[in-house]
Amino acid sequence: xxxxxxxxxxxxxxxxxxxxxxxxxxxxxxxxxxxxxxxxxxxxxxxxxxxxxxxxxxxxxxxxxxxxxxxxxxxxxxxxxxxxxxxxxxxxxxxxxxxxxxxxxxxxxxxxxxxxxxxxxxxxxxxxxxxxxxxxxxxxxxxxxxxxxxxxxxxxxxxxxxxxxxxxxxxxxxxxxxxxxxxxxxxxxxxxxxxxxxxxxxxxxxxxxxxxxxxxxxxxxxxxxxxxxxxxxxxxxxxxxxxxxxxxxxxxxxxxxxxxxxxxxxxxxxxxxxxxxxxxxxxxxxxxxxxxxxxxxxxxxxxxxxxxxxxxxxxxxxxxxxxxxxxxxxxxxxxxxxxxxxxxxxxxxxxxxxxxxxxxxxxxxxxxxxxxxxxxxxxxxxxxxxxxxxxxxxxxxxxxxxxxxxxxxxxxxxxxxxxxxxxxxxxxxxxxxxxxxxxxxxxxxxxxxxxxxxxxxxxxxxxxxxxxxxxxxxxxxxxxxxxxxxxxxxxxxxxxxxxxxxxxxxxxx
Ligand code: ARG
Numbered sequence: 001x002x003x004x005x006x007x008x009x010x011x012x013x014x015x016x017x018x019x020x021x022x023x024x025x026x027x028x029x030x031x032x033x034x035x036x037x038x039x040x041x042x043x044x045x046x047x048x049x050x051x052x053x054x055x056x057x058x059x060x061x062x063x064x065x066x067x068x069x070x071x072x073x074x075x076x077x078x079x080x081x082x083x084x085x086x087x088x089x090x091x092x093x094x095x096x097x098x099x100x101x102x103x104x105x106x107x108x109x110x111x112x113x114x115x116x117x118x119x120x121x122x123x124x125x126x127x128x129x130x131x132x133x134x135x136x137x138x139x140x141x142x143x144x145x146x147x148x149x150x151x152x153x154x155x156x157x158x159x160x161x162x163x164x165x166x167x168x169x170x171x172x173x174x175x176x177x178x179x180x181x182x183x184x185x186x187x188x189x190x191x192x193x194x195x196x197x198x199x200x201x202x203x204x205x206x207x208x209x210x211x212x213x214x215x216x217x218x219x220x221x222x223x224x225x226x227x228x229x230x231x232x233x234x235x236x237x238x239x240x241x242x243x244x245x246x247x248x249x250x251x252x253x254x255x256x257x258x259x260x261x262x263x264x265x266x267x268x269x270x271x272x273x274x275x276x277x278x279x280x281x282x283x284x285x286x287x288x289x290x291x292x293x294x295x296x297x298x299x300x301x302x303x304x305x306x307x308x309x310x311x312x313x314x315x316x317x318x319x320x321x322x323x324x325x326x327x328x329x330x331x332x333x334x335x336x337x338x339x340x341x342x343x344x345x346x347x348x349x350x351x352x353x354x355x356x357x358x359x360x361x362x363x364x365x366x367x368x369x370x371x372x373x374x375x376x377x378x379x380x381x382x383x384x385x386x387x388x389x390x391x392x393x394x395x396x397x398x399x400x401x402x403x404x405x406x407x408x409x410x411x412x413x414x415x416x417x418x419x420x421x422x423x424x425x426x427x428x429x430x431x432x433x434x435x436x437x438x439x440x441x442x443x444x445x446x447x448x449x450x451x452x453x454x455x456x457x458x459x460x461x462x463x464x465x466x467x468x469x470x471x472x473x474x475x476x477x478x479x480x481x482x483x484x485x486x487x488x489x490x491x492x493x494x495x496x497x498x499x500x501x502x503x504x505x506x507x508x509x
Pocket of ligand 1: 026081082083108109112314316318319320322
């Protein structure tokens, strides 16, 4: 039976566009929801038959036509304003007027909202997967580089020594919250609008819970006008994706800066060369990760601006809202995957990092802490060390030490940082009138001047001391495992729904 043969058309040609036809069409973006639409059609047809809105034979006919349409693929669809209309036309072409029963008790408005939510669930889980890969790579770095001392910065100025592990876990922590945001977005997207029809419900006795269940949704969007009109779930998803992109952009920027200083060696797979300068090895992949934040925030802005001020219920503006979410999902997932690969394969040259870690008197805070721990008011300690830092900066290059203090209280302490110790002694005398040895144990102060010891002493919870990082790493591993389970549970629920729907469909064939 042919749809054309018995004169069936999905809709008459009125309003089909003319010169505006391609402008009206969403076919260019709808391949993304082709599989989702077939699932939505099947669930809807099964429910219509169960509710005796159509009979089982009609359902079987439509369901087999849908198999055929799926087999032929998206590119074989007839011309249509969108994938929903094109699939319906393809069904009617195959089975004639009975195919027109598929669209009973629904509208493209609830249909498209359901398709978008179905597809978005998969995209969000893919994004979470990529973020987990990046978090896993950062945890590996933390494990391997717990003792690798490096400079830490504020205002891009050397601030305090830290470790590569502590740096890595700082991004893992942010990405753990980003993971939570993506999972939240998943859970709120995971409600079915189907059965809302255009916006105002339907006279047919539809079972919305049943189609929700067949499609693996946790429940339904209760209000039918809300169900058809709302896209806040898209905005939330893109906000969560933007947050991931912003986090990754900071990480990428750090790595670009570290590469500039020779603090990190990127694998060749994640580097690029210059077409003219033969010696160049550039961190291009990380620069592109950094740039992705612009795309994601752009998508968010486009989406929010499109949604802003839309009246209830459905408006065609929504058609242009959706692709922003697809773009953001693809871009951010790709960026997180590339960042994961770059982090997993990077080398951290310990010697260069250790040498740089003490630059710019960045042990100063630890020295002030050591003086304060010996009983001095922290403000006085701060003043002494600030003066010592100034003097040591002035002495840099000449290495001239204040002669009169060399043999007085600190001369017994030798080592790499003895010049700085002398500067602290001189400053102590200037500020308090007393030598350092009268105020604190010079050995303790000397230890604080050593970047590795300085780091090891900052063992407060969440701090950079190797022991603190190892303790934090246990929590990180637990949270990674919990998030892996969260994805696996959601994937399993979706897969189970796919199987259930397939079994229901098969029972009609
Ligand atoms: N392609 C449309 C979209 O993406 C489907 C819904 C069309 N509905 C309508 N009333 N014109 O939003």
